[in-house]
Amino acid sequence: MSQAKQDPETTRAEHLRQLLHHHAHRYYVLDAPELPDAEYDRLFQELQAIEAEHPELRTPDSPTQRVIGQVLAGFLPVRHAVPMLSIRTETDTTAAGATAFDERVRRELELGADAPPLEYNAELKFDGLAINLRYEAGVLVQAATRGDGETGEDVTQNIRTIGQIPLRLSGDAPPLLEVRGEVYMRRDAFERMNDRQREKGDKTFVNPRNAAAGAVRQLDPAMAARRPLSFYAYGLGAVAGWERPATHSKTLDALQSFGLPVCADRAVALGAAGLVDFHRAMGDKRDALPFDIDGVVYKVNRVELQKRLGFVTREPRWAVAHKYPAQEQMTRLNGIDIPVGRTGKLTPVAKLAPVFVGGTTVSNATLHNVFELRRKGVRVGDTVIVRRAGDVIPEVVGRVPGPRTAYVPNFRMPRQCPVCGSAVLREQGGIDHRCTGGLFCAAQRKQALLHFAGRRAMDVEGLGDKLVDQLVDGGLIRSLPELYTLDVAKLSGLDRMADKSAANLVAGLAKSKQTTLARFLYALGIRHVGETTAKDLARHFGGIDRLLAASVEQLLQVDDVGPVVAQSVHTFFQQPHNREVVDQLRAAGISWAESDGKADTAPQPLAGQTFVLTGTLPTLSRDEAKDLIEAAGGKVSGSVSKKTHYVLAGAEAGSKLDKARELGITLLDEDGLRALLHAAGA
Numbered sequence: 001m002s003q004a005k006q007d008p009e010t011t012r013a014e015h016l017r018q019l020l021h022h023h024a025h026r027y028y029v030l031d032a033p034e035l036p037d038a039e040y041d042r043l044f045q046e047l048q049a050i051e052a053e054h055p056e057l058r059t060p061d062s063p064t065q066r067v068i069g070q071v072l073a074g075f076l077p078v079r080h081a082v083p084m085l086s087i088r089t090e091t092d093t094t095a096a097g098a099t100a101f102d103e104r105v106r107r108e109l110e111l112g113a114d115a116p117p118l119e120y121n122a123e124l125k126f127d128g129l130a131i132n133l134r135y136e137a138g139v140l141v142q143a144a145t146r147g148d149g150e151t152g153e154d155v156t157q158n159i160r161t162i163g164q165i166p167l168r169l170s171g172d173a174p175p176l177l178e179v180r181g182e183v184y185m186r187r188d189a190f191e192r193m194n195d196r197q198r199e200k201g202d203k204t205f206v207n208p209r210n211a212a213a214g215a216v217r218q219l220d221p222a223m224a225a226r227r228p229l230s231f232y233a234y235g236l237g238a239v240a241g242w243e244r245p246a247t248h249s250k251t252l253d254a255l256q257s258f259g260l261p262v263c264a265d266r267a268v269a270l271g272a273a274g275l276v277d278f279h280r281a282m283g284d285k286r287d288a289l290p291f292d293i294d295g296v297v298y299k300v301n302r303v304e305l306q307k308r309l310g311f312v313t314r315e316p317r318w319a320v321a322h323k324y325p326a327q328e329q330m331t332r333l334n335g336i337d338i339p340v341g342r343t344g345k346l347t348p349v350a351k352l353a354p355v356f357v358g359g360t361t362v363s364n365a366t367l368h369n370v371f372e373l374r375r376k377g378v379r380v381g382d383t384v385i386v387r388r389a390g391d392v393i394p395e396v397v398g399r400v401p402g403p404r405t406a407y408v409p410n411f412r413m414p415r416q417c418p419v420c421g422s423a424v425l426r427e428q429g430g431i432d433h434r435c436t437g438g439l440f441c442a443a444q445r446k447q448a449l450l451h452f453a454g455r456r457a458m459d460v461e462g463l464g465d466k467l468v469d470q471l472v473d474g475g476l477i478r479s480l481p482e483l484y485t486l487d488v489a490k491l492s493g494l495d496r497m498a499d500k501s502a503a504n505l506v507a508g509l510a511k512s513k514q515t516t517l518a519r520f521l522y523a524l525g526i527r528h529v530g531e532t533t534a535k536d537l538a539r540h541f542g543g544i545d546r547l548l549a550a551s552v553e554q555l556l557q558v559d560d561v562g563p564v565v566a567q568s569v570h571t572f573f574q575q576p577h578n579r580e581v582v583d584q585l586r587a588a589g590i591s592w593a594e595s596d597g598k599a600d601t602a603p604q605p606l607a608g609q610t611f612v613l614t615g616t617l618p619t620l621s622r623d624e625a626k627d628l629i630e631a632a633g634g635k636v637s638g639s640v641s642k643k644t645h646y647v648l649a650g651a652e653a654g655s656k657l658d659k660a661r662e663l664g665i666t667l668l669d670e671d672g673l674r675a676l677l678h679a680a681g682a
């Protein structure tokens with residue numbers, strides 16, 4: 001460091017860094033702060049401002065470069081000022097569960113049959129882990145897990161990484177306020193996290209609750225921060241200097257006014273009938289919620305009555321959890337199938353003894369790939385846990401521990417395709433096994449045909465999977481173009497193919513010939529070319545011949561086409577047999593209007609705008625809305641991110657709507673979309 005006279009900024013930055021280091025250590029590591037949060041924040045911001053002005057003063061060890069605390073050796077114990085209780089669980093998932101609770105409470109309070117119905121606060125039972133947040137003078141000073149109810153663990157630095165938890169309360173916060181609530185992980189965050197784990201070949205998490213609990217108890221807060229957690233407040237711990245509201249519902253209102261997240265799905269319910277209604281309404285809504293719940297919680301609303309009711313051992317008499325049917329169940333793994341997909345991918349699929357879970361009977365569940373299957377350690381004959389929550393596809397999450405009664409060899413991917421016998425290969429470093437048979441493989445041919453004929457592709461009416469099975473297995477079709485050689489005479493020989501359906505399919509084939517270049521390209525099933533990319537390619541090149549002749553460099557000129565897609569398209573059209581397929585299909589009469597490409601496309605008033613659709617619109621189907629947006633040059637994407645411009649939301653919109661609100665993205669309803677298209681002149 002230069003010993004020469006330093007300029008004032010350099011001196012100040014150095015001083016600030018030292019101060020902040022000292023206080024961050026006191027705060028994060030020793031948990032013994034000497035400064036109020038606000039003062040720390042002020043110093044922090046002052047340093048940030050200096051560094052923004054003079055980037056050369058920004059050192060790698062500046063606290064601005066490391067907002068997250070240090071890795072801990074372990075968690076310190078925290079004795080709860082007020083014990084954290086558990087709650088009695090009503091396992092009868094029918095309405096009787098609610099009625100039983102109401103009857104018990106009325107008996108304890110010695111209320112006669114003619115006394116008016118009691119008031120309850122009904123809320124959701126979040127499936128995460130309980131946390132006590134301690135605010136002194138409005139500042140979050142400590143966060144602790146429940147532990148054994150008397151003593152928990154200090155997880156303050158991890159909890160501080162949860163953006164939803166205010167580090168400072170707003171409004172007229174009392175001198176001491178302990179807030180109790182649930183830290184949980186949203187289902188979409190959980191799925192994304194597991195997808196990432198899977199891509200890396202790492203272990204996946206069993207369910208959002210385990211993932212959340214693991215994140216809160218992560219010793220490395222940087223790791224904790226990478227697992228997106230959420231929080232809902234549902235009660236109080238120790239409180240001083242505050243006259244708490246007379247009811248639980250008003251208490252939740254107050255917590256909300258302090259800036260704490262309180263779930264909007266709550267209600268003041270009257271008597272057993274009110275509880276039953278709430279249980280049913282939330283049961284109906286359960287799948288559409290963005291997070292897991294395993295039941296609802298009823299609490300006697302008046303605090304004075306809660307006090308009269310008191311506790312039995314560790315459970316209050318004034319509250320109960322009323323469960324829903326489980327989203328995880330045990331069943332037997334009867335076998336492992338290995339279907340072959342359109343791109344040749346072999347996916348191990350669990351064949352299960354049918355089990356009712358998450359509202360449906362499940363008898364198949366994906367095992368994703370051989371590596372994940374091995375990590376889960378499941379073998380045929382095992383008792384496994386199956387999870388199905390929300391609209392997420394059912395999954396085998398693991399095996400129930402215990403000895404096996406018989407030796408079962410570990411699962412192996414076959415070296416030959418179970419359908420066509422071609423070699424099965426795995427790309428270097430990849431996790432998927434693929435059949436190399438291409439369209440020689442009947443399974444791939446069937447999937448390719450179904451994809452080709454699909455509604456968003458060539459839209460061939462009258463060609464379902466049963467018929468495709470017959471056509472392929474009967475040797476009537478070996479390639480896509482042969483589809484167009486079918487006539488009533490050839491078809492009438494097939495099972496169940498009455499003359500009328502044969503005529504329908506032949507008409508459907510004829511009708512499909514007039515199409516668009518985008519649909520045609522999508523229908524070919526080129527790897528990495530989805531509908532949107534097909535549209536981009538069609539718009540850019542305008543005609544098939546220019547596309548066939550395009551180099552990788554030219555393909556890279558297309559909006560949103562990166563190296564992987566460009567290479568895939570190029571490789572596809574370099575294959576003589578693929579060119580032959582294109583020629584034969586055109587010879588069969590498939591045609592579309594061509595243009596000169598980019599130069600003369602129709603006006604694109606929504607160009608560059610990204611939309612996400614969620615829920616059910618009053619008159620437009622999802623596909624119709626998508627077509628309208630795309631015709632005006634807009635893009636439709638599947639998930640909401642900071643790059644989304646509009647979210648088009650209909651009835652029963654789910655987590656995408658919440659995410660849009662969170663990110664402040666413009667929301668549209670169907671009329672709003674029409675108005676936007678109209679204003680844009682589309």
Ligand code: IVH
Nearest residue numbers: 085086087123124125126129130234297316
């Ligand atoms: S109240 C005195 N309300 O359920 C009552 N608990 O055993 C204390 N939980 O792990 C609990 N949602 O974290 C309450 N709305 C809710 C809840 C809730 C989830 C959890 C809680 C604890 C368990 C209760």
